[in-house]
Amino acid sequence: MAQSSLADEDAALIERYLEHVRVEKRLAARTVTLYSLDLEKLATYAVQAAVPLKDVQSHHVRRWVAQMHGGGRSGRGIALILSGWRGFYVWLGREGRIASNPVQDIRAPRQPHPLPKALGVDEAVQLAEHHQVDDDPWLEARDAAMVELLYGCGLRVGELVTLDMAASREAERGGRGWIDLEAGEAQVRGKGGKRRAVPLGRAADVALRRWLELRIATPAGADADAARALFTGRYGTRLTSASVWQRLKRRSLLAGLATPVHPHMLRHSFASHLLQSSGDLRAVQELLGHANIATTQVYTRLDFQHLAKAYDAAHPRAKKSSP
Structure with missing residues (x-):
């Protein structure tokens, strides 16, 4: 499948999901915007890997997490993105598009605990x-x-x-x-x-x-x-x-x-x-x-x-x- 048609199919799925959270789940506009940005990132990774969103596997997600972490994104930021991706794949499962959620068992890298502040x-x-x-x-x-x-x-x-x-x-x-x-x-x-x-x-x-x-x-x-x-x-x-x-x-x-x-x-x-x-x-x-x-x-x-x-x-x- 050509990358353009692959991207079009993924974009249609994402739009349907965003409509679902906007109308049926009644999430705030700001939350829907953040979900949109997170899923846009997911779609970009999927196109680069030449894999449709519905065929993404856990090993893909792990690689993308590593890329985000290597690019300097914090563990907390990655955790929020994974949460958005996880919700999308839960919806795909309910729609009968996937058999298992590839994000289900993926966790963000741990944030290093800052050292406690002590006086001299x-x-x-x-x-x-x-x-x-x-x-x-x-x-x-x-x-x-x-x-x-x-x-x-x-x-x-x-x-x-x-x-x-x-x-x-x-x-x-x-x-x-x-x-x-x-x-x-x-x-x-x-x-x-x-x-x-x-x-x-x-x-x-x-x-x-x-x-x-x-x-x-x-x-x-x-x-x-x-x-x-x-x-x-x-x-x-x-x-x-x-x-x-x-x-x-x-x-x-x-x-x-x-x-x-x-x-x-x-x-x-x-x-x-x-x-x-x-x-x-x-x-x-x-x-x-x-x-x-x-x-x-x-x-x-x-x-x-x-x-x-x-x-x-x-x-x-x-x-x-x-x-």
Whole structure:
């Protein structure tokens, strides 16, 4: 069959399908336009391979996916295109034009996960040691304690805001954690309700004791849960994750950091700096509460980045000499 007649037949099939999704499925005009563009790409590939759309096989689709990926298209973009193609072939099957869907088991290439952002050691210390002298002492003591727990203990923000001041049956039943200053540890309830004990460093211990001295001065009349909460807001309610984000962003900007800091960045910094110092991946896994060590291994990539930067900056053979 000549390429022109092949293209005409494919174009007619595509037009019928687009009419189907426009009229019968009542998809939005923008969605129909995107489907049209995706199917135009499919038709172009099919013409180049000299194969009618109804005769396309899985090996064709895999080759075209490889071509798109090699051309720089993202995994997410390819996944959206495959979704459009898959719907077209489902319709062809219902119309009795094909026996099997060639796109059914084809998946887009995986997107590489971006490395978590971590502060440098100097930046993390600068944030932790920052004191806003004109700020309310109550807020300053609370925020300093929060930073020490996020960076010094590697807590998630959700774990931080659910901490109570002490152990209780209510905390056990409510799936919350608590601070044990006598033992020098935080009892944390992580994902899946799993508990782990995280040691408190000297700086965290000092910051927490300072905060607890002022914590008693929170407004009366709070409910029972808020009365047990380690961190509260001005109105006596348990502090929310959103409030922690806002306060940490403010503190990082006032401390002169170039990038606004969010709570999980401090958790990443905790893990990265601890791994750089100790090299003990298993210990970092335990402290972070990761069920799978593969989750923790991302920090070995951060550690390598740190070493590579140090090498580039310091080693005489890191860069080629100019002629």
